[in-house]
Amino acid sequence: MRFSCRLVEGPASAAWCKSQVVIDNTVGCTLCFAGQIRQNNNQRNDVVALHYQAYPEMFESEIKKISSEMAERFELLAIAVEHSIGEIKLGEQSVQVAVSAAHRRDTFAALEFFMVQLKKRVPIFKKEVYSDGAQWLGEQD
Amino acid sequence: MNLTVKLFGELQELCENSSIQLQLPAHSCVGDLLLIASSQYEIFNNRVFRVAVNCSYVDNSHSLGDSDEVAFIPAVCGG
Numbered sequence: 001m002r003f004s005c006r007l008v009e010g011p012a013s014a015a016w017c018k019s020q021v022v023i024d025n026t027v028g029c030t031l032c033f034a035g036q037i038r039q040n041n042n043q044r045n046d047v048v049a050l051h052y053q054a055y056p057e058m059f060e061s062e063i064k065k066i067s068s069e070m071a072e073r074f075e076l077l078a079i080a081v082e083h084s085i086g087e088i089k090l091g092e093q094s095v096q097v098a099v100s101a102a103h104r105r106d107t108f109a110a111l112e113f114f115m116v117q118l119k120k121r122v123p124i125f126k127k128e129v130y131s132d133g134a135q136w137l138g139e140q141d
Numbered sequence: 142m143n144l145t146v147k148l149f150g151e152l153q154e155l156c157e158n159s160s161i162q163l164q165l166p167a168h169s170c171v172g173d174l175l176l177i178a179s180s181q182y183e184i185f186n187n188r189v190f191r192v193a194v195n196c197s198y199v200d201n202s203h204s205l206g207d208s209d210e211v212a213f214i215p216a217v218c219g220g
Contacts, residue, residue, distance in 0.1 A: 035220040055149055058196040095220045124219035125150030136151040138216040
């Protein structure tokens with residue numbers, strides 16, 4: 001299974017991920033996920049931006065480990081992940097994930113598996129910025 | 142041995158530095174490292190974080206070496 005990932009300053013865009021997973025004519029399905037900054041969380045309704053920080057070397061190695069686990073569980077051809085660092089404003093996208101396979105069924109399960117693991121393991125840190133302050137966030141579902 | 146510990150997120154902000162230097166006895170483990178870090182920096186007391194060595198999460202019994210890359214990893218929340 002082919003694996004690609006990168007960190008980008010500013011918003012993430014889908015084009016690079018798609019280009020990494022459509023690897024040849026054996027691909028029959030591509031599934032893409034985009035995570036977007038929303039204005040509300042559990043406590044507040046005035047989020048104006050998120051500030052992301054990453055541990056770049058471990059970001060890559062941890063995503064590689066998750067990809068290996070996915071290769072054992074699902075019939076995938078490729079996965080690509082692009083995640084933002086720095087400040088991402090309300091409405092902008094901070095993460096893009098694309099997976100490809102011969103058939104659609106495994107792509108849905110694989111993408112959900114990846115997102116759960118991303119939020120548990122991959123060293124990305126998030127600070128929520130409000131109109132009157134900011135706070136680092138704990139682990140989320 | 143002298144170890145550099147990388148800091149991220151809230152830990153980096155509270156320490157006002159992206160890393161700290163700690164002096165440890167030879168053959169120390171991660172548990173020893175945490176005790177020394179907590180004794181020198183109050184911010185590490187009563188705060189939940191994981192430890193990574195050479196880009197892998199480890200537990201307190203993991204042995205440390207001079208050339209290890211060590212990081213304190215606060216709550217992660219990608220996406």
